[in-house]
Structure formats: C-alpha cells, structure tokens
Amino acid sequence: MKFAIALYSPAHAPSSRRALLFAQAVLAARHEIVRLFFYQDGVHSASANVVTAQDELDIPAQWRDFVNTHRLDGVVCIAAALRRGVLNEQEAERYSRPSANLSAPWDLSGLGQLHDAVQAADRLICFGGP
Amino acid sequence: MSTLHVLSHSPFADSRLSSCLRVLGHEDAILLCGDAVYALTPATAARQTLDAKADSLQLFILDEDVKARNLTPPDWVRSVDYPGFVELSVQFDKVNTWL
Numbered sequence: 001m002k003f004a005i006a007l008y009s010p011a012h013a014p015s016s017r018r019a020l021l022f023a024q025a026v027l028a029a030r031h032e033i034v035r036l037f038f039y040q041d042g043v044h045s046a047s048a049n050v051v052t053a054q055d056e057l058d059i060p061a062q063w064r065d066f067v068n069t070h071r072l073d074g075v076v077c078i079a080a081a082l083r084r085g086v087l088n089e090q091e092a093e094r095y096s097r098p099s100a101n102l103s104a105p106w107d108l109s110g111l112g113q114l115h116d117a118v119q120a121a122d123r124l125i126c127f128g129g130p
Numbered sequence: 131m132s133t134l135h136v137l138s139h140s141p142f143a144d145s146r147l148s149s150c151l152r153v154l155g156h157e158d159a160i161l162l163c164g165d166a167v168y169a170l171t172p173a174t175a176a177r178q179t180l181d182a183k184a185d186s187l188q189l190f191i192l193d194e195d196v197k198a199r200n201l202t203p204p205d206w207v208r209s210v211d212y213p214g215f216v217e218l219s220v221q222f223d224k225v226n227t228w229l
Contacts, residue, residue, distance in 0.1 A: 001220055008229055014164050015138055018192075025212035031220075123219055128229035129138050130165050 001031045004121035006114060007042035008128030011050060011059040016042070019127035020062055027070060035073045035117035038106075040128070043081040046074070049101040067105045078108040132157035134222035138164035141176040146228045151179065159188035161210070161218060163195050170201045190218060
C-alpha cells in the first residue's frame with residue numbers, strides 16, 4: 001500500500017517523533033512512502049541549523065538519515081519554510097539572506113506536491129499538534 | 131467508508147474528543163496517542179464518557195504513550211504499537227488526524 005505522510009509539527013513536538021516511528025513502521029511492513037511532506041512548523045525538522053541537546057533525540061538528524069537511507073521524496077513547503085527562515089541556496093540568494101540552512105535530501109516545493117502525493121497514495125497520514 | 135480518527139491533544143485542554151465522538155460514524159474508530167490517552171484517567175468525565183460507550187466504540191490506544199503516563203487502560207480498549215498503528219491505517223479507508 002502507498003502512503004503519503006504530512007508533518008505539521010516542529011522537531012521538539014512529540015508528534016514529530018510519532019511521525020518518524022510511524023514512517024519507519026510503514027517501511028518495515030513493506031509498504032511504500034510516496035512522499036513525505038513537511039508543512040507549517042514541520043519545516044523546522046528539515047533545517048540543518050537545529051542543534052539538539054546531547055541527551056535528547058535528534059529528530060531532524062533522524063529524519064535526514066531516514067530520507068537518505070531509503071531514498072525517499074522529502075518535500076518541504078516553500079511558503080511555510082521561507083516565513084520560518086528555512087532557505088536553500090537558491091532562495092537565500094534570491095532574497096539576499098546571509099546563509100542557507102536547507103540542502104539535500106530535502107526539496108523546497110509548493111503545496112501542490114502534497115495534493116499530488118495524495119492522488120498517488122492510498123492513504124494520507126498527518127501528524128501534528130502535541 | 132470507515133475512518134480512523136487519531137487524537138493527540140489532552141481531553142482536559144480542548145473539546146476535540148467530544149467533537150470527535152459526536153461526528154463518529156458507526157464504522158469509525160478512535161486512536162488515542164500522546165496526551166490524548168489522558169482520557170483514560172480514572173474517575174474523570176472523559177473516562178466515564180468513553181466507558182459508557184464500551185459496547186459500541188472501537189477504541190485503540192498507542193501502547194507506549196499509555197505506559198509513559200502510567201495509565202491502566204480498561205479491558206475493552208485495544209492497545210497497539212507502531213506496526214499496529216500502520217495496520218490500522220491500512221484497515222480503515224481513511225485516517226483523520228485531529229491536528
């Protein structure tokens with residue numbers, strides 16, 4: 001079965017970890033993840049600048065490893081990302097910002113990518129809130 | 131069309147659980163995770179509301195969140211882990227998270 005997973009909460013929210021464990025369980029059950037879509041505060045999990053305390057789970061790093069390991073399509077909403085200061089090289093240059101904090105494996109793209117993922121998937125599972 | 135409703139907000143902070151129970155279809159189920167499992171706290175209005183629906187309500191709980199809060203679920207409630215959560219999302223036609 002094909003899953004699309006949307007994450008609305010930042011890395012420090014428990015729902016972010018829940019989304020990660022769910023996504024891992026999806027692949028462990030031999031289902032497919034057609035796209036991960038990071039929306040609203042979820043875009044913070046794609047930032048390369050998040051520093052997690054050593055005795056805490058580094059959720060942004062775990063997401064990055066997960067997406068890299070399984071070569072998943074990790075899309076970050078561009079409108080949500082820009083307003084939260086999550087920029088790739090191209091956007092940092094476009095808006096004359098001092099640095100970029102988003103790179104591979106993440107792609108900045110529009111909300112249409114969520115719509116497209118929902119069309120391609122059998123299930124859309126959203127994670128957000130606490 | 132069956133829907134799995136996923137809640138993670140505490141029932142003592144907002145009205146998501148009561149709203150969800152109001153719109154719940156007869157084929158639908160609820161999965162409580164995160165702070166939403168506090169609905170199982172003994173001797174509370176939320177627990178009494180759920181217990182009163184024990185015969186008709188399909189209620190699931192995320193095991194680790196219940197354990198983390200040292201709650202004891204009643205016998206009629208079914209406990210799932212993450213693979214079980216995935217299985218539920220396959221079993222139901224739609225998954226609606228109360229974000």
